Amino acid sequence: MKTITYALIFALSIWLLPAKEMQHPVETQSQNNITFNCLTNHYALLSTRIVHRYRTNNKNDKIRATKLPKGLRWNASKKQVEGKIEQTGNFTYQITAQRAGKKITKDVTLKVSDNLISPTPLMGWMSWNIFQDKISEQNIKKVADLLVSTGLRDAGFDYVLIDDHWHANLRDADGKPLEDLRKFPSGMKSLVDYIHSKGLKAGIYSDAAPQTCGGEFGSLGYESIDAQQYAEWGFDFLKYDYCGAPNNMETAKERYKTMSEALNATGKNFYFNICEWGERKPWLWAANAGGHSWRVSFDSRDTWDHGKYDGSHCGVIQSIDIMKNLDYYAGPNQFNDADMMCVGLYGKGKPSSASGARGMTDTEYQSQFSLWCMFATPLLISFDLSTINKATLDILTNGELIAINQDRLGQQARCVYSHEGHEVYLKDLENGDIAIAILNRNNTKSDFNLKLADINLKSRYKIRDIVAKSDAGILSKTLKASISSHEAKVYRISKLK
Numbered sequence: 001m002k003t004i005t006y007a008l009i010f011a012l013s014i015w016l017l018p019a020k021e022m023q024h025p026v027e028t029q030s031q032n033n034i035t036f037n038c039l040t041n042h043y044a045l046l047s048t049r050i051v052h053r054y055r056t057n058n059k060n061d062k063i064r065a066t067k068l069p070k071g072l073r074w075n076a077s078k079k080q081v082e083g084k085i086e087q088t089g090n091f092t093y094q095i096t097a098q099r100a101g102k103k104i105t106k107d108v109t110l111k112v113s114d115n116l117i118s119p120t121p122l123m124g125w126m127s128w129n130i131f132q133d134k135i136s137e138q139n140i141k142k143v144a145d146l147l148v149s150t151g152l153r154d155a156g157f158d159y160v161l162i163d164d165h166w167h168a169n170l171r172d173a174d175g176k177p178l179e180d181l182r183k184f185p186s187g188m189k190s191l192v193d194y195i196h197s198k199g200l201k202a203g204i205y206s207d208a209a210p211q212t213c214g215g216e217f218g219s220l221g222y223e224s225i226d227a228q229q230y231a232e233w234g235f236d237f238l239k240y241d242y243c244g245a246p247n248n249m250e251t252a253k254e255r256y257k258t259m260s261e262a263l264n265a266t267g268k269n270f271y272f273n274i275c276e277w278g279e280r281k282p283w284l285w286a287a288n289a290g291g292h293s294w295r296v297s298f299d300s301r302d303t304w305d306h307g308k309y310d311g312s313h314c315g316v317i318q319s320i321d322i323m324k325n326l327d328y329y330a331g332p333n334q335f336n337d338a339d340m341m342c343v344g345l346y347g348k349g350k351p352s353s354a355s356g357a358r359g360m361t362d363t364e365y366q367s368q369f370s371l372w373c374m375f376a377t378p379l380l381i382s383f384d385l386s387t388i389n390k391a392t393l394d395i396l397t398n399g400e401l402i403a404i405n406q407d408r409l410g411q412q413a414r415c416v417y418s419h420e421g422h423e424v425y426l427k428d429l430e431n432g433d434i435a436i437a438i439l440n441r442n443n444t445k446s447d448f449n450l451k452l453a454d455i456n457l458k459s460r461y462k463i464r465d466i467v468a469k470s471d472a473g474i475l476s477k478t479l480k481a482s483i484s485s486h487e488a489k490v491y492r493i494s495k496l497k
C-alpha cells in the first residue's frame with residue numbers, strides 16, 4: 001500500500017511539473033529590471049576569510065558594495081566582497097547595481113558566529129539508496145560500527161542519517177511520533193545513544209505533509225510535538241521532505257519555516273536539510289526558512305547519464321548540469337545538495353537502481369566524488385558499508401579532495417569553460433589556492449590543453465594532482481591533461497611568489 005501511495009504521489013508531482021523548468025532550474029527574469037541573481041544573506045565563521053560573489057541578470061551591469069563593515073572590502077574586478085570579520089554578531093552592508101540610468105540597492109545581511117551548524121558541507125551516510133524501507137536497529141548500528149572501523153568517521157563522515165520508514169503505523173494517543181518497534185526493538189533513544197557513543201551524530205527524516213514519500217505519517221500539524229520528540233531521542237539532524245504538499249513556493253517557505261522554528265524551540269541544535277527537489281528554487285529562500293542545505297534535484301540514480309532530466313531521475317551528468325548553474329547560491333552554512341553519492345553502490349541499491357540504473361565504473365564514481373567535493377555539496381555515502389572494497393575506500397578517504405569540499409571559504413566551484421564535452425570548474429580556497437577540475441563528458445579518452453589566460457589565471461603556480469596525489473611541477477601557461485572518458489582530473493594550484 002505504501003509503495004502504491006508513494007508511486008501515486010510521485011507520479012502526480014512529476015505530472016504537475018512544467019517541463020522547461022525541470023531541465024534548467026535557473027531564474028529567467030525580465031532583462032529590463034535589474035535583479036541580483038546571487039545570495040544576499042550570508043553566514044561566516046569568526047576570523048575566517050569571506051568571499052561574497054555578486055552578479056545581476058546582465059553581466060554588463062555596474063555592481064558595487066557600500067557601507068561595508070570593518071574587515072571587508074569590495075573587489076571591483078572580481079565583483080566580490082572579501083575580507084574577514086574579527087567579531088561575532090549580525091552585520092549589514094549594501095550592494096548596488098546600475099544600468100543605463102537605472103539603479104537598485106539591496107541590503108545584505110551577514111551573521112558572523114563561532115558556532116555555525118554547518119560552516120562546511122555535512123558528511124555522512126544516509127540509509128535510503130541501499131536499505132529503503134529495510135532499515136533496522138541492527139543494520140544502522142552496523143553502519144555506525146563500520147564508519148568507525150573503516151576510518152570513514154575519521155575522514156570526516158560523521159553523520160548517520162535514517163531516512164524514511166522508521167515509523168510505527170500510527171502516532172500514540174497524544175499525537176507523539178512512535179518508532180516501529182519491530183525494526184527498532186530497543187527504541188530510537190537507545191539507537192541514537194549508540195550512534196553518539198561512536199563519536200557520530202544522528203539524523204531522522206520527515207515530511208511537510210500528512211504523509212511522507214513512502215506513505216508513513218508526516219509532520220504537518222505536528223511540527224512542535226515531532227521536533228520535541230526528535231530532540232528527546234537525541235537527534236542532531238532532520239531531513240524534511242515535501243511529498244504530498246502543495247506545489248507553490250509560498251507554502252513551501254511557510255512549512256519549512258514552521259518546522260525549523262519548532263526545531264529551534266527545542267533548544268537543541270539541529271541541522272535542517274530541505275528536500276523539495278529543487279522544484280521551487282530553494283536556493284532563493286531555503287536558508288531564510290532555516291535550511292542548512294537543500295536538494296536541488298530529484299533523486300540520484302546509480303548511473304552516469306540518465307539521459308534527459310525527466311523530473312524523477314538524475315544521473316551524475318544531470319546533477320552536474322543542475323549544480324553548474326547554482327554556484328552563486330552557496331556559502332558557509334547554506335549549501336546546494338546534489339543528493340546522495342552513488343559511489344560504492346555498483347548497482348546494488350534499491351531506489352538508486354530503479355529505472356534501469358546499473359551502477360558505474362570506479363572512474364565514474366571517482367568523478368562523482370571529486371565533483372561533489374568541488375561543488376561543496378553534502379557528501380553522503382549511500383551503500384552498504386559491509387561491502388566496501390579498496391577502490392571505494394580510496395575514493396572516499398582522499399583527504400586532499402575532502403579538504404576541497406570542507407574548505408572554509410565555502411565556495412561552490414564555478415564552471416569557467418565548457419566546450420566539446422570538456423568542462424572546467426574553479427573553486428577558490430581559503431588559503432588563496434585554487435582547485436581546478438577538468439571533466440571529460442565524452443565517451444572517448446582525449447587530450448585537453450587548458451590555457452590559463454583563457455580562464456583569467458595570470459601567475460605561475462605550483463600544481464598538484466589531488467586525485468592521483470602527486471605533485472605535477474610548475475604551471476605557467478597551459479595545463480595539459482590526458483583525460484579518460486567520464487574522468488574528472490582535479491588539481492590544487494598554489495601561486496608562486
Ligand code: GLA
Binds near residue numbers: 163164212213214277
Ligand atoms: C524522496 C526523497 C528521497 C527519500 C525518499 C523517502 O523521494 O527525495 O531522498 O528521502 O523520498 O521516501
